[in-house]
Amino acid sequence: MTSKPSKLAAVLPDLSPLRSSRGFRLLWIQGLVTYFASFMAMIALPLQIKDLTGSPLAVGAMGAVELVPLIVFGLYGGALADAVDRRRMILGTEAGLGLLALILLVNAALPEPMLWPLYLVAAGVSACSGLQRPALDSLIARIVPHDQLTAAAALNAIRWQAGAIAGPAVAGVVVAYAGHATAYGLTVVGFAVSVLLCLRLDPAPPAHDARKPSLRGIAEGARYAWSRPVLLGTYAIDLAAMVFAFPNTIFPFLADDLDAEWALGLMYAAGSVGSVLLSLTSGWTSRVRRHGLFVVFGAAGWGLAVAAAGWFSNVWLVLLCLAFAGAGDMLSGLGRSTIWNQTIPESLRGRLAGIEVLSYSVGPQLGQVRAGAMAGWTGTRPAIWSGGVVCVLSVGVLAAVLPKLVTYDAETDEDAVARRHAAAGAGAGA
Template sequence: MRMDLGPLRDSRDFRLLFGSGVVTMFGTFLTLVAVPLQMKELTGSYLAVGLVSAAEFVPMVVCGLWGGAIADALDRRKIILWTEAGLCLTVLALLVNALLPDPQVWVLYVVGALSAGFGSLQRPSMESLMPRVVRHDQLAAAAALSAFRWNLGAIVAPGLSGLIAASYGVSAAYAINVVTFLVSLALLWPVKAPPQAEDSPDASLRSLVDGLRYAVGRSDLMGTYLVDIAAMVFAFSTALYPFLADQFGVPGALGLFYSASAVGSLIASVTSGWTGHVHRHGLGVILAALVWGLAVALAAVMPTVWTLFACLAVAGAADMISGVFRATIWNQTIPDSYRGRLAGIELLSYTSGPMLGNARAGLMAQLGGARFSLGAGGLLCVGAVAALTALLPRFRDYDARTDEHAVRERARREELARTQAA
């Protein structure tokens, strides 16, 4: 059950990326709480809060796909550094807007879209570096450590953000995020990204289409994307948290709600040693997604803050396990020449879902209230995952020991390691 720390011990570049990720996640979650809170204060509208995520969708899709293409063609380290600087500037814009006597609502939408664009350009390069700085047999452990990093920030930052926003205003949360991006840039600078192969494809529409064709041709990969999108679209509902806190009469519980899923994920992360012994990763993703949907549905009928917190924590643990197994399938089977473009598609699966999920949650809450939106979304998630399980048998039956792509990639990496050692 103990978490495997091998990637941190063995890879200097992974340690730098991990450290940068810890700092960035801390700041990002401060803003993740501050933006919907500020939108709620400015408008008081369910729909307005949900549309913050909707505004990010188009730039996320376009930049995510293009980010995958340039990750396979250009210097991944430079892409990461430039986009990190761009993300820092977007938070600086939010800070300036918050300090105005009359903050503008449109700024939250426009800057949110820009931030989604920079983040989507960066993520494929960041994700495609993982298999190049970590040994093949440590990829599951690296995925668990990355989830741990994210969840650590998700637990600490939301509660602290609620405290900072209540005491000093949302501008303080934005200011801290600017500082975290500067620290992250200092950590990313020394990373030594391996050079691109001489036969790397150009960053073009043709190479992008080639990557999409490769993904569509593998139903095991499509299963990881589709199950995650279904789970997030129907059951992701963080836009409801400010309103649920008001309904319970404890506005101070807002940070607690944002932290709940991260608490569950963190517990799952630190006990994730068993995931390295699992080979049926597709089935693992399916079971975890079903638990996620059921936990969200149960949260809708919980009578107290703490029982709601418990359900959200269980959902978070299930989501973390799903993420580890999805990342393991990707990292163990995708050739390096496609890794950036496929990372762009991965980004669509695990970022478009939450964005659309929040928009869906806001719309359904506008029609039937926050609890109705939460419960109906969880049940719809269970139904959608069950349907995809029946439609995607190759994904359901995926086994890393026998899958042709996993076997081929493992042999390639072992041969590469022998060549480098010689």
């Protein structure tokens, strides 16, 4: 009778970071509120552009408007996060996002809503997100014990996936029955609650040797990443996986090919379902030291599952494959997040988080271009399965070229050991 709880506990998510860190608890709850609020606007905004213009091109242009601010402010935000109080950055950008949502609310309440503010707000949201993400990511290693970083990554993933699945569903109902203004109003309320939670965070001042943000500082972070094969491998493998095996943009055409237009929404949701299932059974990941294997096998599993999704003609098998792909992506993400938090020095953490923003934003964008162009040339399903195959091959080549990623061990890696000793020293000093 006593063995069953222990086996169950070994599978369920490790809640240690929520118990041991007040700062992590606040950030986790704040993030949950923010994700629901953000998804409310993320659904309402493109729908409003569609209603105003009736043009797919006008809706797609929102992605182009968002990309450049995300890249520019992501890199600058990384340098800024190493030079100023990260709590102030999070608080300021969260308030900025709330003000942008207020602009959407006012515009939607006009007798004739205008189009140009929607693009302006989309660019502003992208800029604020680019500034905020490095500060948020780099704060985790400071407030969570070193041996709980994998568990923290899994809990953050559960939080994100809860918002990704429930947020759009609720937003769709709100927009359909109550209108865009109501959705934007709920977004404003969500960000107001989030700001109140951020005010309760402890200050997070920069390291004593912090420099003012500059291009030289950004270049210093890039040189550090380039000099560390383990970090370089995490960026390169994630980029390859997204560029070659990110088929979301051609899901409508896949649904047509399978004569299953009814399954389009399920195709978009399947990956998130797989990610959630892995996150909810992630207790075992806290006891693993070889996180580089997470990155490699997770990305290879993602590519293999995407290839299978493009090969099968049964829609239920396709959905199952997409769920497996989401689980593989989540496993790889857990490995990347843990390695970053375990190895990057405190003084460079913000700048490296900025590079990570660049990695995760550019990969899917290029992947959509590749998938669309390939589908026009070879057809939808060949574009999907061939991309998955190339993804697996690319991951194999990168793993062979960067063997330190494969052999990474949290107990023996010199950067991880140095970071663990620094964290222990900081804890003793406190």
